[in-house]
Amino acid sequence: LNVDASSSSGSPIPDTFFGIFFEEINHAGAGGLWAELVSNKGFEAGGPNTPSNIDPWAIIGSASHINVETDRTSLFDRNKIALRLEVLCNTTGDNICPAGGVGVYNPGFWGMNIEQGKKYKVVFFVRSTGSVNLAVSLTGSNGVGSLASAKITGSASDVSNWTKVETILEAKATDHNARLQLTTTTEGVIWLDQVSAMPQDTYKQHGFQTDLYGMLANMKPRFIRFPGGCFVEGERLRNAFRWNKTVGPWEERPGHFGDVWMYWTDDGLGYFEFLQLAEDLGALPIWVFNSGISHQEQVNTTAVLPFVQEALDGIEFARGDATSKWGSLRAAMGHPEPFDLKYVAVGNEDCEKKNYRGNYLKFYSAIRSAYPDIQIISNCDASSQPLDHPADLYDYHVYTNANNLFARATVFDRASRSGPKAFVSEYAVIGTDAGTGSLKAALAEAGFLIGLERNSDVVHMISYAPLFVNTNDRRFVCVFVLRWNPDAIVFNSYQLYGTPSYWVQLFFWESSGATLLKASLQSTLSNSLTASAITWKNPVDGNNYIRIKVVNFDANTVNLHISFDGLDPNTVHLSGSSKTLLTSSSLTDENSLSQPNKVVPIQSLLQSVGREVNVVVPPY
Numbered sequence: 001l002n003v004d005a006s007s008s009s010g011s012p013i014p015d016t017f018f019g020i021f022f023e024e025i026n027h028a029g030a031g032g033l034w035a036e037l038v039s040n041k042g043f044e045a046g047g048p049n050t051p052s053n054i055d056p057w058a059i060i061g062s063a064s065h066i067n068v069e070t071d072r073t074s075l076f077d078r079n080k081i082a083l084r085l086e087v088l089c090n091t092t093g094d095n096i097c098p099a100g101g102v103g104v105y106n107p108g109f110w111g112m113n114i115e116q117g118k119k120y121k122v123v124f125f126v127r128s129t130g131s132v133n134l135a136v137s138l139t140g141s142n143g144v145g146s147l148a149s150a151k152i153t154g155s156a157s158d159v160s161n162w163t164k165v166e167t168i169l170e171a172k173a174t175d176h177n178a179r180l181q182l183t184t185t186t187e188g189v190i191w192l193d194q195v196s197a198m199p200q201d202t203y204k205q206h207g208f209q210t211d212l213y214g215m216l217a218n219m220k221p222r223f224i225r226f227p228g229g230c231f232v233e234g235e236r237l238r239n240a241f242r243w244n245k246t247v248g249p250w251e252e253r254p255g256h257f258g259d260v261w262m263y264w265t266d267d268g269l270g271y272f273e274f275l276q277l278a279e280d281l282g283a284l285p286i287w288v289f290n291s292g293i294s295h296q297e298q299v300n301t302t303a304v305l306p307f308v309q310e311a312l313d314g315i316e317f318a319r320g321d322a323t324s325k326w327g328s329l330r331a332a333m334g335h336p337e338p339f340d341l342k343y344v345a346v347g348n349e350d351c352e353k354k355n356y357r358g359n360y361l362k363f364y365s366a367i368r369s370a371y372p373d374i375q376i377i378s379n380c381d382a383s384s385q386p387l388d389h390p391a392d393l394y395d396y397h398v399y400t401n402a403n404n405l406f407a408r409a410t411v412f413d414r415a416s417r418s419g420p421k422a423f424v425s426e427y428a429v430i431g432t433d434a435g436t437g438s439l440k441a442a443l444a445e446a447g448f449l450i451g452l453e454r455n456s457d458v459v460h461m462i463s464y465a466p467l468f469v470n471t472n473d474r475r476f477v478c479v480f481v482l483r484w485n486p487d488a489i490v491f492n493s494y495q496l497y498g499t500p501s502y503w504v505q506l507f508f509w510e511s512s513g514a515t516l517l518k519a520s521l522q523s524t525l526s527n528s529l530t531a532s533a534i535t536w537k538n539p540v541d542g543n544n545y546i547r548i549k550v551v552n553f554d555a556n557t558v559n560l561h562i563s564f565d566g567l568d569p570n571t572v573h574l575s576g577s578s579k580t581l582l583t584s585s586s587l588t589d590e591n592s593l594s595q596p597n598k599v600v601p602i603q604s605l606l607q608s609v610g611r612e613v614n615v616v617v618p619p620y
C-alpha cells in the first residue's frame with residue numbers, strides 16, 4: 001500500500017461524513033433510549049373506545065375488592081382515556097382489603113431496572129370522589145419485596161378535581177425486573193391518568209438513558225437522522241409519526257400506535273427530544289417527515305398542502321425565534337434558542353410510489369423558498385442515473401448479504417461527480433451472514449465503508465441501520481410482525497453491548513472533516529482486500545495523525561507493506577503509532593449479553609514505524 005501523505009495530495013472529507021440513524025423500531029426509544037419506565041402511561045394504548053385494553057397494566061386484587069375500567073374523563077383533550085378504580089374493600093367492616101392493598105401495577109417494558117441508591121421520580125394525575133390514601137411503590141416482579149415506596153394522601157377537597165402528584169422514590173435494593181404499583185386500602189372511587197416514572201439520573205436530565213446515550217456519544221456522530229424509517233411512513237397514514245402530536249407537555253401528548261413495527265409509543269421521545277438529542281450529541285439533526293405517503297396510502301399531490309404546511313411548521317418549531325407561533329412552543333418547552341436544523345428528508349423509501357415526485361416538488365419549492373439554506377434530501381437514488389427533480393442530497397439504502405455489500409464498495413466509483421450528493425442513510429448486512437450481529441457482517445460493512453470513504457467527494461453522509469434493539473422485542477410475535485435483525489446496539493433493562501457492526505463504525509468517526517489521502521494498493525487480492533488512508537486532527541491534543549484502515553475479507557493472512565511518500569521527517573513522530581484490530585476466531589462470532597466483549601477492537605503498539613511499515617493483517 002503506497003500512501004501519498006503530502007499535504008497537496010489529499011481531498012477533504014465532508015464534516016458531516018459519519019453519523020447515526022435513530023428509528024423507533026425494536027423499542028429503540030420507548031423501552032430503550034427514552035428513560036421512561038412506565039409503558040402506556042396514559043392508558044391510551046388500547047384505543048379511544050371504552051372499555052379499553054390497559055395492557056401492560058394489571059390489576060392487584062380480586063373482583064370482590066376492586067373493579068377497574070377505563071373511561072373518557074381525562075383532564076387532557078388529546079388523550080381522553082383515564083383509569084377508574086372502584087375500591088370495594090376497606091380496613092374495617094365486612095370487606096377487608098388484602099394486606100398490601102388493591103390497585104394496579106405496571107411492569108414497564110419487560111421489567112423496570114431499579115438500582116439501589118438511585119432516585120426515581122414518579123408523577124401522576126389523580127382524582128377522587130372522596131379522600132385518597134395511596135401507596136406508590138417499586139417492587140419485585142411479583143409484587144413482593146418493596147424496593148421503595150411513598151404514601152400519597154389527600155382530602156376529598158384536595159382531589160375532587162384532577163391533581164398532579166409528584167414523589168421521589170429512592171431504591172433501597174436492586175431489581176432488574178421491577179414494577180410500579182399504586183395501591184390503597186381505602187374504599188371509594190379513584191381515577192388515575194398519565195402515570196410516569198423516570199430515573200432522576202438521565203443524560204443532562206434530558207430523559208435519555210445514560211448507558212445507551214453513552215454508546216451513541218462514543219460514536220461521535222456528526223448527524224442524527226430521525227425518527228425513521230418506516231416509522232415515519234406508517235402502514236396507514238393515521239399511524240405515521242406526526243411531529244406536532246409529539247410536542248408540548250408530555251402528559252398532553254396523545255401517543256400513537258406504530259403500525260409498521262406494531263407497538264404503541266407514548267411519544268415522550270418526541271420531535272423536541274430528538275432535536276435535543278442531536279444537540280446533546282453535537283450532531284446535526286436530519287429530520288425525516290412524512291411525504292403524504294404511507295406503505296398503503298398516498299395523498300394526491302393536489303391535496304398534499306396540509307402535509308407541506310406541517311413540515312414548514314415543524315421547521316419553524318426547530319428554527320423560528322421565540323416570538324413565532326411554533327418557535328414560542330419550543331421556547332416554552334425550555335429551549336428559547338433555535339435548534340440547528342439544516343437538513344430535512346422528504347419521506348422514506350417512497351421514490352417508487354406514484355405520487356412521490358409530485359408531492360416531493362411541493363415540499364421542495366415551499367421549503368426552498370421559505371428556508372433557502374436547508375438541504376433537502378430526496379428518496380430517489382441517483383448513484384447510477386441523474387435525478388429528474390431538484391435535490392441537495394439523495395438517499396441510498398442497501399441491505400444485502402456480506403459478499404454483495406463488500407463488492408458494493410465500488411458502487412460510487414461510477415456515480416456522477418456533479419449534481420446532488422449521496423446520503424447512505426441505511427446500510428447493513430442482513431440474513432444468514434449477519435445472524436444477530438456477526439463478525440462477517442461487520443467486515444463486509446467495513447469494506448463497504450472504505451469504498452464510501454474513498455468516494456467521499458460524492459458520498460456526504462453515512463449511517464448504519466437499525467441502531468438499537470431491546471432483546472425482549474426480538475421474540476417472534478406473529479407471522480405479520482417483523483422484528484429487525486441485526487442492530488448495532490443490543491440491550492435489555494440493565495445490560496447492553498455493541499455488535500461487531502457497532503465497533504466497525506467507531507473506526508470511522510475520525511473521517512468526518514478529515515483529509516482523504518491518495519492510497520494505492522498493489523495486490524492480487526482485489527476481491528478481498530481493501531484499504532484507505534486519511535489524515536485527521538485530533539481535537540484532544542491538536543496533533544495530526546494518519547489513519548490507515550485495511551479490511552482483509554479472506555481466510556489468508558496478508559503481509560502488508562506500507563510505504564509513505566511526502567512525509568516531512570522534521571515534523572513527523574514515528575514512535576507511538578498503534579494498530580487497532582477487530583477480528584475473532586470464527587466469522588460467525590457475535591457478542592452477547594453474557595459475552596459482550598467477544599468481538600471488540602484491540603489496540604496495540606506498532607513496533608518500529610518508519611517510512612516503510614510492515615503490518616501482518618490476520619485472516620478476516
Ligand code: AHR
Nearest residue numbers: 229230231348349465466
Ligand atoms: O432499518 C429498518 C427499515 O429498513 C427502515 O425502517 C426502512 O427505511 C428500511 O426499509
